[in-house]
Amino acid sequence: MEWRNLYRGAMMGITELIPGVSSGTIAVILGIYDQLITAINGLFSKEWRKHLLFLIPLGLGMVIAIGAFLHLIKFLLDNFREPTHFFFLGLIIGVLPLLLRQANVKHTFGTGHYMALLLAAVFVGLLDFLPERTDGVIESLTMGNTLGLFLSGWLASMSMLLPGISGSLVFLILGVYETAITALITLNLPIIAVIGAGVILGFAISSKVIKYLLRNYHYMTYAVIIGLVLGSTVIIYPGFSSWLVVIPSLITFFGGAVTAFLLGRRG
Numbered sequence: 001m002e003w004r005n006l007y008r009g010a011m012m013g014i015t016e017l018i019p020g021v022s023s024g025t026i027a028v029i030l031g032i033y034d035q036l037i038t039a040i041n042g043l044f045s046k047e048w049r050k051h052l053l054f055l056i057p058l059g060l061g062m063v064i065a066i067g068a069f070l071h072l073i074k075f076l077l078d079n080f081r082e083p084t085h086f087f088f089l090g091l092i093i094g095v096l097p098l099l100l101r102q103a104n105v106k107h108t109f110g111t112g113h114y115m116a117l118l119l120a121a122v123f124v125g126l127l128d129f130l131p132e133r134t135d136g137v138i139e140s141l142t143m144g145n146t147l148g149l150f151l152s153g154w155l156a157s158m159s160m161l162l163p164g165i166s167g168s169l170v171f172l173i174l175g176v177y178e179t180a181i182t183a184l185i186t187l188n189l190p191i192i193a194v195i196g197a198g199v200i201l202g203f204a205i206s207s208k209v210i211k212y213l214l215r216n217y218h219y220m221t222y223a224v225i226i227g228l229v230l231g232s233t234v235i236i237y238p239g240f241s242s243w244l245v246v247i248p249s250l251i252t253f254f255g256g257a258v259t260a261f262l263l264g265r266r267g
Helices: 005-015 023-029 033-042 048-079 081-103 111-127 143-160 167-174 177-186 189-216 218-236 243-266
Strands: none
Touching: 005 023, 005 048, 023 033, 023 081, 023 218, 033 048, 033 189, 048 081, 048 177, 081 218, 081 243, 111 218, 143 167, 143 189, 167 177, 177 189, 189 218
């Protein structure tokens, strides 16, 4: 059992509470992104036990962190929105040098790679301009909303594995973010189970697609990943509500960038 994955999973879980921050980005920073994709795929192979031992502490860390930090993250976003967002913005900016090194950009990227990078960045950036739906909090299941919540979990989980696109952002766009957060706070098990089932199925399918792309179109896939991460900075950037928050925000931004650098170097 790889118990180091407890703290890795905790970091990934915390970021999924922040719309715009992807746990896939954190997996890249920690140096376990390829291993994560391989492990999820491996659950359906003869070596499923080995991959399960990798994923159990990772998933446990995510669950513990979401439960432990749910109220804290909500408090920080409600009362210190700009400094909190700038910390995660620093994390995202800090991971870019690592991605550029892994992709060996100077020697492997051509015009097509840069075009894919640009298109991916624009795609994610435009998500910030989509209207956030507010359909109200769903507290009980019906035939109609069960399917909707299941599909929302599916789409969100696919984005969780992609650096740059967060599952919580997808929930916001689909109008189920408040439902998901409320279900976690109140332990509404039926709602959690339906969304969770969609998440599990989405992981299984999207991990196979990502693994295929990494294996057969490695550098083009990295070009898209870098673009997704770049585009997510548009979503995370909160602006400044007052000059009073500029210095604290710059401090947290620096802290996030240094954290990403140190974790990336260790990974």
